[in-house]
Amino acid sequence: MTDLANHPGVHAPMFRPGVYPSDLTTRVTTERGLTLQMRPIRPDDADILNQFHAQLSPDSVFRRYFSVHPELSASELVHLTTVDYVDRLAFIIIDRGVLVAVGRYDRDPQTTRAEVAFLVDDAFQHQGLGILLLDHLADAAWARGITTFVAETQADNRSMMHVFRESGFEVTARLEDEIILVHFPIEPTESSRARRAERARRWATSREAALR
Ligand SMILES: CC(C)(COP(=O)(O)OP(=O)(O)OC[C@H]1O[C@@H](n2cnc3c(N)ncnc32)[C@H](O)[C@@H]1OP(=O)(O)O)[C@@H](O)C(=O)NCCC(=O)NCCS
Numbered sequence: 001m002t003d004l005a006n007h008p009g010v011h012a013p014m015f016r017p018g019v020y021p022s023d024l025t026t027r028v029t030t031e032r033g034l035t036l037q038m039r040p041i042r043p044d045d046a047d048i049l050n051q052f053h054a055q056l057s058p059d060s061v062f063r064r065y066f067s068v069h070p071e072l073s074a075s076e077l078v079h080l081t082t083v084d085y086v087d088r089l090a091f092i093i094i095d096r097g098v099l100v101a102v103g104r105y106d107r108d109p110q111t112t113r114a115e116v117a118f119l120v121d122d123a124f125q126h127q128g129l130g131i132l133l134l135d136h137l138a139d140a141a142w143a144r145g146i147t148t149f150v151a152e153t154q155a156d157n158r159s160m161m162h163v164f165r166e167s168g169f170e171v172t173a174r175l176e177d178e179i180i181l182v183h184f185p186i187e188p189t190e191s192s193r194a195r196r197a198e199r200a201r202r203w204a205t206s207r208e209a210a211l212r
Contacts, residue, residue, distance in 0.1 A: 015144050017084035024140060028093065030127045031203040033210060036100070038136060041090040045099065046077040049092075052099040057122045063157055064119045080104075086144050087114075091136055093129055100124045103133030105141050105149065112147040113183075118160065128203070130163040135196060138167065138186040150183045168195025 015021070025039035041049070053061070053072050061069050072080070083089055083104070090104035100121040105114040116137060120129050138149065149169075153160040155178045164171045168191045169184040 015086045017086045019085065021085050021140070024091070024136070026136070028129075028132050029203070029207070030129065030132075031206050032127060033207045034095075034127065036129075037094045038091055038132070039094070040085060041081050041083060041092050041102070041104075043078070043081050045092060046081050048094075048097075048099040049081055049102070050077055052102070052121065055121075056119070060119065060122055060125075063154060063160070064117060066152075066154070089137070089140055089144075091133055091140075093124075093133070095124075101129045101133060103130070103137050105137050105146065107146060108150075112145060113150055114141055114146045114148070116149045116151050118163070125159065128199075130159065131166045131199070134163055134167050138169070138192075139188075142186050142188065147185060147187060148183055149186050150181070153180050153182065154178065155180055166195065166199070168192035 020042065021040055025037070027035055028038050029035045050072060054070070058068065058070070080090065080102075087107040087109075088104070090102055092099050093101040101119065101124060103116065103118045105116045107114040116134070118130050118133055120133075141149070151160075151164070155175060157180070161173070161180065161182075164173075164182055164184065167184070168189070169186060170189075170191075171182060171184045174181045
């Protein structure tokens with residue numbers, strides 16, 4: 001059970017909305033040894049987000065937006081790139097200046113619950129970027145007083161469900177009208193820590209084997 005009284009984000013508001021959290025900028029390495037930059041999104045990322053969106057497959061866009069949505073409007077670009085880094089936060093992953101993945105959370109107002117959403121470039125899917133985004137989002141959200149992630153995903157979205165389960169958090173899923181409604185507590189647990197450590201070891205072993 002989450003002890004909210006001891007949760008840093010609730011009683012010790014260390015995070016001022018609107019202040020860019022540079023400390024969340026990091027480099028991530030995939031199982032295949034690809035090293036990429038991950039950082040919180042900024043308003044001046046509108047152009048690279050627009051380019052990213054424009055070249056996604058219709059299937060990926062449909063899975064993210066539940067509709068045919070080939071272009072983002074100017075107001076959507078502002079909404080998606082302007083976040084306050086406390087109640088709304090998005091991480092982008094960049095490969096040599098090109099945006100290749102984005103993951104975000106949006107807090108439900110006045111709650112400790114936030115909705116998460118992910119979109120990975122088709123050419124970069126199945127390389128672990130989804131799970132890396134979820135790990136970093138969960139850490140940042142937990143530090144900011146969020147205790148639960150919720151998501152809606154299409155019933156046949158195996159990749160998304162894989163990512164949620166790979167986190168090691170206790171995922172609860174319910175099917176409603178062809179949509180899976182997912183929720184899980186993001187308090188770090190022995191299981192989530194163990195899963196991350198096991199994955200880090202597995203990926204390191206794969207990278208070493210690839211070098212031999
Ligand atoms: C769903 C999505 C975010 C997952 O991101 P991802 O980066 O592909 O996720 P991961 O690589 O961490 O894991 C997904 C799959 O890749 C596999 N995988 C991970 N690393 C792998 C590797 N090194 N080699 C081969 N497969 C790998 C996983 O086993 C998993 O397999 P599955 O799809 O058969 O279950 C991505 O596919 C996507 O953007 N889809 C379109 C939009 C969408 O569905 N958004 C979700 C709605 S919120």
